[in-house]
Amino acid sequence: MALQAAGRLDWAEESFRRALSLAPGHPIALGGLAAIASRKGDHARARDLALQVLKIEPNLPDPTMSLARAEVALGDASGAEGRLHALLADPRLTPVEQADAWNLLGDILDARGDAAAAFDAYRTCNDLLHDAYAERFATHLSAADFARGMTRWFATGDASTWKARSAAAPHPDAPASHVFLIGFPRSGTTLLEVALAGSADVVTLEEQEALAEGVRRFLREPSDLTALARASEADLEAVRGAYWTDVRAAGCEPAGKVFIDRYPLNTLKLPLIARLFPDAKILFAVRDPRDVVWSCYRRRFQMSSPMYQFLTLEGAAAFYDATFAMKARLDEVLPLNQRVVRHEDLLADFEGEMRAICGFIGVEWRETMRDVAARTADRAIATPSTAQLARGLNSDGAGAWRRQAGPMAPALPILAPWVERLGYGA
Numbered sequence: 025m026a027l028q029a030a031g032r033l034d035w036a037e038e039s040f041r042r043a044l045s046l047a048p049g050h051p052i053a054l055g056g057l058a059a060i061a062s063r064k065g066d067h068a069r070a071r072d073l074a075l076q077v078l079k080i081e082p083n084l085p086d087p088t089m090s091l092a093r094a095e096v097a098l099g100d101a102s103g104a105e106g107r108l109h110a111l112l113a114d115p116r117l118t119p120v121e122q123a124d125a126w127n128l129l130g131d132i133l134d135a136r137g138d139a140a141a142a143f144d145a146y147r148t149c150n151d152l153l154h155d156a157y158a159e160r161f162a163t164h165l166s167a168a169d170f171a172r173g174m175t176r177w178f179a180t181g182d183a184s185t186w187k188a189r190s191a192a193a194p195h196p197d198a199p200a201s202h203v204f205l206i207g208f209p210r211s212g213t214t215l216l217e218v219a220l221a222g223s224a225d226v227v228t229l230e231e232q233e234a235l236a237e238g239v240r241r242f243l244r245e246p247s248d249l250t251a252l253a254r255a256s257e258a259d260l261e262a263v264r265g266a267y268w269t270d271v272r273a274a275g276c277e278p279a280g281k282v283f284i285d286r287y288p289l290n291t292l293k294l295p296l297i298a299r300l301f302p303d304a305k306i307l308f309a310v311r312d313p314r315d316v317v318w319s320c321y322r323r324r325f326q327m328s329s330p331m332y333q334f335l336t337l338e339g340a341a342a343f344y345d346a347t348f349a350m351k352a353r354l355d356e357v358l359p360l361n362q363r364v365v366r367h368e369d370l371l372a373d374f375e376g377e378m379r380a381i382c383g384f385i386g387v388e389w390r391e392t393m394r395d396v397a398a399r400t401a402d403r404a405i406a407t408p409s410t411a412q413l414a415r416g417l418n419s420d421g422a423g424a425w426r427r428q429a430g431p432m433a434p435a436l437p438i439l440a441p442w443v444e445r446l447g448y449g450a
Contacts, residue, residue: 252296
């Protein structure tokens with residue numbers, strides 16, 4: 025269950041199967057497998073497994089929600105809605121379980137066009153989570169404040185040391201090309217990673233933190249940038265070594281390959297990346313800021329300090345604004361070799377955009393890159409994008425924020441400068 029909560033679907037599935045071998049018919053293990061099937065988009069299997077559990081333990085929250093998701097995907101949204109209302113009437117639900125049910129109910133209501141009721145469901149979900157996690161996250165330095173602090177440091181500190189950096193010493197097990205795929209969450213990084221993984225010359229790290237040692241030593245707070253700027257080559261090499269150790273511990277072997285480290289919030293670690301890997305290439309994903317913020321608000325993430333800000337529209341918009349203001353400043357200071365990838369352009373001209381991206385990172389375009397649905401089913405890590413990509417390439421989320429333009433009103437002025445600057449018009 026811990027592995028499942030952390031999004032490690034491969035290891036979680038192995039553990040649930042082991043549990044079933046020890047205790048056949050174990051409802052929690054069956055329910056875990058149902059949830060994994062649901063997150064991978066295998067709704068028929070999720071339905072069958074969930075029904076097995078509910079015969080043993082009626083109204084158990086996780087399999088009930090897996091069954092409801094399957095019913096929606098298989099064309100029985102009304103049955104799923106009734107099931108969720110029955111679940112929400114159960115007084116045994118924890119606040120987080122209630123939040124999950126309200127979130128799924130919001131998706132059902134949104135799909136049938138009842139925008140007002142959908143927003144009420146999403147808001148109820150997020151209010152429950154906001155209260156449940158307040159003690160852990162509300163009193164600490166927020167991710168938005170961290171980004172603002174970085175912007176201030178680069179505005180007032182000595183930025184000249186960042187203008188020119190010599191290449192890092194060659195590493196015997198280095199990849200042929202090292203790429204950081206970053207951007208604000210829900211901007212299309214998962215699609216791009218899964219597409220690029222269609223090449224046998226590419227190895228990808230699926231949204232796992234590999235820069236933890238560098239953050240611990242040099243980026244716990246914005247003032248640490250001073251130490252990072254002055255770090256010796258020996259200190260930097262030690263952190264590089266820890267990075268590659270973590271990459272391999274995650275099951276990746278980058279030697280000789282085009283290695284793609286996809287972790288959207290590594291945007292907040294660009295100064296660290298620039299010092300550790302000055303030759304690395306950056307793919308920076310962007311999407312209409314309004315769609316991004318609405319998607320961050322309505323989707324469920326593994327909770328952390330940055331994700332806590334997504335529980336209010338104003339908080340999500342403020343975090344977006346602070347991140348892009350920081351990125352704009354870093355673009356002026358850091359010697360980054362980067363390419364911006366617009367999500368909408370990728371969907372409109374997939375092959376044309378992918379060919380350009382492939383040229384940038386040094387890999388050949390292959391037709392296999394189109395088959396994102398098949399590779400999504402085999403992914404080891406689950407994100408909010410996983411089930412969506414299981415349906416293949418689609419632009420269903422484009423302009424979704426317009427259905428919630430009323431509730432979005434307080435956030436829109438915060439996002440307006442970036443809407444204009446990124447070229448998304450009105």
